[in-house]
Amino acid sequence: MPIISNKGQHMPASPIRKLTPFAEKAKSEGKKVYHLNIGQPDIETPEGMLNAVKNIDFKVWAYTASEGTLSYRKKLTEYYNKLDYNIAPENIIVTTGGSEAITIAMMTCLNPGDEVIIPEPFYANYNGFACQSDIVVKPILSYIDNGFALPAISEFEKLITDRTKAIIICNPNNPTGYLYSQKEMQALKELVLKYDLYLFSDEAYREFCYDGRDFISPMHLDGLEENVIVMDTVSKRYSACGARLGCLITKNKEVLKAALKFAQARLSPGLVEQIAGEAAVDTPDAYFETVNKEYTHRRDVLVNALNQMDGVFCPNPGGAFYVVAKFPIDNADRFCQWMLESFSYHNATVMMAPATGFYSTPGAGQNEVRMAYVLNSNDLKSAMNCLQEALKVYPGRVEAEALADS
Amino acid sequence: MPIISNKGQHMPASPIRKLTPFAEKAKSEGKKVYHLNIGQPDIETPEGMLNAVKNIDFKVWAYTASEGTLSYRKKLTEYYNKLDYNIAPENIIVTTGGSEAITIAMMTCLNPGDEVIIPEPFYANYNGFACQSDIVVKPILSYIDNGFALPAISEFEKLITDRTKAIIICNPNNPTGYLYSQKEMQALKELVLKYDLYLFSDEAYREFCYDGRDFISPMHLDGLEENVIVMDTVSKRYSACGARLGCLITKNKEVLKAALKFAQARLSPGLVEQIAGEAAVDTPDAYFETVNKEYTHRRDVLVNALNQMDGVFCPNPGGAFYVVAKFPIDNADRFCQWMLESFSYHNATVMMAPATGFYSTPGAGQNEVRMAYVLNSNDLKSAMNCLQEALKVYPGRVEAEALADS
Numbered sequence: 001m002p003i004i005s006n007k008g009q010h011m012p013a014s015p016i017r018k019l020t021p022f023a024e025k026a027k028s029e030g031k032k033v034y035h036l037n038i039g040q041p042d043i044e045t046p047e048g049m050l051n052a053v054k055n056i057d058f059k060v061w062a063y064t065a066s067e068g069t070l071s072y073r074k075k076l077t078e079y080y081n082k083l084d085y086n087i088a089p090e091n092i093i094v095t096t097g098g099s100e101a102i103t104i105a106m107m108t109c110l111n112p113g114d115e116v117i118i119p120e121p122f123y124a125n126y127n128g129f130a131c132q133s134d135i136v137v138k139p140i141l142s143y144i145d146n147g148f149a150l151p152a153i154s155e156f157e158k159l160i161t162d163r164t165k166a167i168i169i170c171n172p173n174n175p176t177g178y179l180y181s182q183k184e185m186q187a188l189k190e191l192v193l194k195y196d197l198y199l200f201s202d203e204a205y206r207e208f209c210y211d212g213r214d215f216i217s218p219m220h221l222d223g224l225e226e227n228v229i230v231m232d233t234v235s236k237r238y239s240a241c242g243a244r245l246g247c248l249i250t251k252n253k254e255v256l257k258a259a260l261k262f263a264q265a266r267l268s269p270g271l272v273e274q275i276a277g278e279a280a281v282d283t284p285d286a287y288f289e290t291v292n293k294e295y296t297h298r299r300d301v302l303v304n305a306l307n308q309m310d311g312v313f314c315p316n317p318g319g320a321f322y323v324v325a326k327f328p329i330d331n332a333d334r335f336c337q338w339m340l341e342s343f344s345y346h347n348a349t350v351m352m353a354p355a356t357g358f359y360s361t362p363g364a365g366q367n368e369v370r371m372a373y374v375l376n377s378n379d380l381k382s383a384m385n386c387l388q389e390a391l392k393v394y395p396g397r398v399e400a401e402a403l404a405d406s
Numbered sequence: 407m408p409i410i411s412n413k414g415q416h417m418p419a420s421p422i423r424k425l426t427p428f429a430e431k432a433k434s435e436g437k438k439v440y441h442l443n444i445g446q447p448d449i450e451t452p453e454g455m456l457n458a459v460k461n462i463d464f465k466v467w468a469y470t471a472s473e474g475t476l477s478y479r480k481k482l483t484e485y486y487n488k489l490d491y492n493i494a495p496e497n498i499i500v501t502t503g504g505s506e507a508i509t510i511a512m513m514t515c516l517n518p519g520d521e522v523i524i525p526e527p528f529y530a531n532y533n534g535f536a537c538q539s540d541i542v543v544k545p546i547l548s549y550i551d552n553g554f555a556l557p558a559i560s561e562f563e564k565l566i567t568d569r570t571k572a573i574i575i576c577n578p579n580n581p582t583g584y585l586y587s588q589k590e591m592q593a594l595k596e597l598v599l600k601y602d603l604y605l606f607s608d609e610a611y612r613e614f615c616y617d618g619r620d621f622i623s624p625m626h627l628d629g630l631e632e633n634v635i636v637m638d639t640v641s642k643r644y645s646a647c648g649a650r651l652g653c654l655i656t657k658n659k660e661v662l663k664a665a666l667k668f669a670q671a672r673l674s675p676g677l678v679e680q681i682a683g684e685a686a687v688d689t690p691d692a693y694f695e696t697v698n699k700e701y702t703h704r705r706d707v708l709v710n711a712l713n714q715m716d717g718v719f720c721p722n723p724g725g726a727f728y729v730v731a732k733f734p735i736d737n738a739d740r741f742c743q744w745m746l747e748s749f750s751y752h753n754a755t756v757m758m759a760p761a762t763g764f765y766s767t768p769g770a771g772q773n774e775v776r777m778a779y780v781l782n783s784n785d786l787k788s789a790m791n792c793l794q795e796a797l798k799v800y801p802g803r804v805e806a807e808a809l810a811d812s
Contacts, residue, residue, distance in 0.1 A: 001602070001632040001633075001658070001660075002515065002571065002572075002602050002603060002604050002632070002633060003660075004514055004515055004660050004661060004664045005513065005514060005515055005516055005517045005520075005664075006517055007513055007514075007517070008513065008514040008515065008660075008661075008664030008665075008667070008668075009664065011513075011664065011667040011668060011671070012667065013667050013670060014472070014667075014670040014671070017472070017670060038469075040468055040469050041466070042466065043466070044465045044466055045465065045466055045467040049467070050462070050464075050465075050467070053459060053460075053462055053678060054459075054460050054461075054462060055460075056456070056459055056460065058456075059450045059451065059456075060447070060448065060449070060450055060451055060645055061451040061455070061456070061644075061645065061646040061647065061648045061649050062446055062647055062648045063444075063446050063647040063648050064648060066420070066423070096502050096650065096672075097672060097673065097674075099671065099672035099673055100672065103672075107411065107413055107414065107417075107538060108410055108411060108413075108414040109408065109410055109411055109414065110411055111411045111412055111413070112518065112540065114411075125670075125671045125672075125673075128667070128668075128670070128671030129671060132513060132668065132671070134518065134540075165408065166408075196407070196408050197408060198408050226407040226408070227407075227408060238467075239466055239467065240467040241467065241468055241469040241673070241674070242467045242468045242469050242470060242674060242676060242677030242678070243467050243676065243677070243678070244502065244673075244674065244675065244676045252407070254407075254409075254410050254414075255410060255414075258410045258411075258414030258415065258417065259414075260419075261414070261417040261418065261419050261420075261534070262414075262417060262534075262538065264419060264420040264423060264531075264534070265417070265420070265505065265531045265534030265535060265538070266502075266503060266505035266506065266509075266531075267503065267505055267531070267647070267650075268503075268647070268648060268650065269650065270648060270649065270650045270676055270679065271648030271649070272459060272648070272649070272678055272679075273676065273678075
């Protein structure tokens with residue numbers, strides 16, 4: 001029997017999905033499971049987008065241009081230029097989800113063995129994409145105590161070697177919900193220019209900024225034209241995760257030229273999705289206002305409930321729809337599994353993602369858990385009641401003071 | 407300005423699409439261009455598949471399982487088991503087009519520097535996918551004179567080193583249309599087992615076999631369970647290239663387990679496509695009978711017309727919808743470009759793909775051209791009239807005898 005590749009062996013399994021068998025078992029035993037583990041919103045996809053799918057009128061479901069249809073790229077340009085990105089359709093390559101934008105950006109810009117610095121905790125699949133391209137991830141710790149703000153630039157500089165080629169930021173952040181400030185973005189800009197690095201900007205959650213805070217993209221900063229690659233997706237913006245429609249944006253012509261070759265190899269993004277994506281750009285502002293109001297409310301429900309629990313701390317994030325909270329527990333993996341296997345309250349339990357999966361530094365995030373507020377506030381309240389009871393009786397409970405001392 | 411990766415530099419551009427600017431120019435000058443260059447059929451997508459898209463009734467366009475929905479994998483299992491593949495839904499990972507099935511198979515099975523043997527001419531994008539994974543392609547020449555039959559097994563054995571990990575076949579073949587016989591498949595089986603290799607079987611054109619000939623998959627051969635990975639797509643089967651829906655099939659559990667991790671990293675294949683793909687399995691047999699009758703007719707029109715041209719030779723292939731023909735020309739790249747730039751007949755010209763793009767051996771295929779018979783037979787006849795006139799006056803014409811001697 002031929003053996004599989006080293007990559008096939010070392011490729012990380014999804015930390016978000018690894019507890020799924022325990023959740024399935026809990027459900028088969030009749031327990032209700034509140035899913036706070038995964039970023040699949042319950043928010044409805046805009047009607048205009050779904051109607052565009054229902055109204056397709058072609059007879060042949062044909063390939064499109066590898067870089068995406070001109071029609072969709074023009075419409076996207078409208079969307080981005082309203083945000084002052086100042087781009088043309090030529091700056092966009094349409095991709096199969098944000099995932100493909102990330103893999104193409106990595107293959108285009110980094111050689112095997114090259115290093116990418118990522119503030120952690122970070123979106124777990126960056127590890128997988130780096131593994132695919134034999135790229136080395138250099139994590140840099142951010143801390144729950146200051147809400148996971150951007151680490152000091154001096155900490156970045158300590159990690160920079162002659163193999164460092166890029167920095168990845170996800171803003172607003174998955175998993176922490178942290179929204180980078182103008183000052184933080186400015187500091188990143190100076191760092192990137194000083195060392196001539198790429199800045200990969202994962203903006204999947206751009207539309208989800210709360211409390212009147214502004215979203216700052218590196219596309220808004222002058223002088224970064226050759227350095228910035230935006231990796232975007234419609235997944236969260238329009239609650240259309242299953243559309244697998246994203247894009248890569250850059251003003252760097254060499255990057256565009258090379259990225260197009262990777263896009264050509266896989267021929268084309270989906271036709272129906274691009275038609276739907278074009279309609280999505282016309283989604284009325286009222287949709288986002290309603291959605292953001294709903295998310296803000298949910299966040300408040302979740303964060304308030306968490307901070308009222310004995311020994312729990314949860315920062316109040318400015319964006320996305322995740323929080324990372326610190327629990328008085330010995331081990332997040334054990335705790336999350338125990339919740340599914342051994343605990344119930346009113347015959348229900350809560351599924352969460354242990355934050356360890358979002359850290360690359362061994363041992364980090366042991367008492368932290370990520371929750372996605374993708375359920376309505378009533379369900380969230382029930383889930384929080386359940387969690388509160390669970391923390392009282394969890395056998396591996398460790399008092400916050402003990403943790404602080406450890 | 408940060409520099410792009412070596413891969414970004416060396417990644418091949420699509421040889422099928424590289425003449426596109428010349429075609430655009432010809433069209434802008436008012437010339438009609440017969441597109442025989444690309445495998446985008448004009449055949450209509452089955453109604454049932456398009457209706458499934460029009461009838462979607464979900465409110466949230468959600469992720470599916472990374473391996474594809476169970477519902478679609480069950481339906482696919484029905485399809486494959488009618489063909490005697492003897493598989494279960496667990497043997498299938500749904501992919502974003504056949505392209506992703508190929509990249510996942512390569513990453514799962516081969517290390518950087520490992521070698522894959524591919525009979526040439528071959529589907530040009532294998533070069534791109536190999537480049538992405540730093541895999542070395544070892545081409546093995548097949549010859550137009552015997553219709554591009556499988557090269558002798560002894561020729562394969564000459565290429566096998568301790569880095570050889572896999573053989574890729576595309577059957578029926580793109581670009582040659584050649585359909586491997588039971589005897590050829592049996593010979594491949596023995597080779598694969600003798601050297602413990604993977605056999606990647608690209609079966610995109612499975613449904614297109616003509617003249618009553620049988621399609622033989624390595625899935626039909628006992629004893630290859632651990633070696634075979636089928637890479638499939640709905641693109642050609644249902645004329646749904648823009649759906650980007652494919653799958654990877656294997657009975658090798660280690661491969662499945664590793665491949666799933668790559669699938670998890672990119673989260674999910676498209677939801678709408680899987681709904682459509684499920685409906686597609688119920689496409690009535692009459693659809694394929696009509697389509698295959700049409701393709702057989704077109705092939706006959708094309709092959710007969712080509713072989714009646716002075717100095718042209720075209721084998722009569724048993725499957726797919728391509729032919730590779732030998733022309734009395736100095737250089738296929740120059741000829742194909744000249745057709746677009748400098749020739750017209752009744753204000754029309756023909757776009758073809760120079761076969762050089764399908765060879766990896768330098769200099770091979772210089773006087774060969776690939777044509778896809780994806781136009782109706784009237785257009786094909788007009789295109790052939792145009793080509794005949796072109797070959798008479800092409801300044802780089804070389805008589806067949808001279809070529810035979812060269």
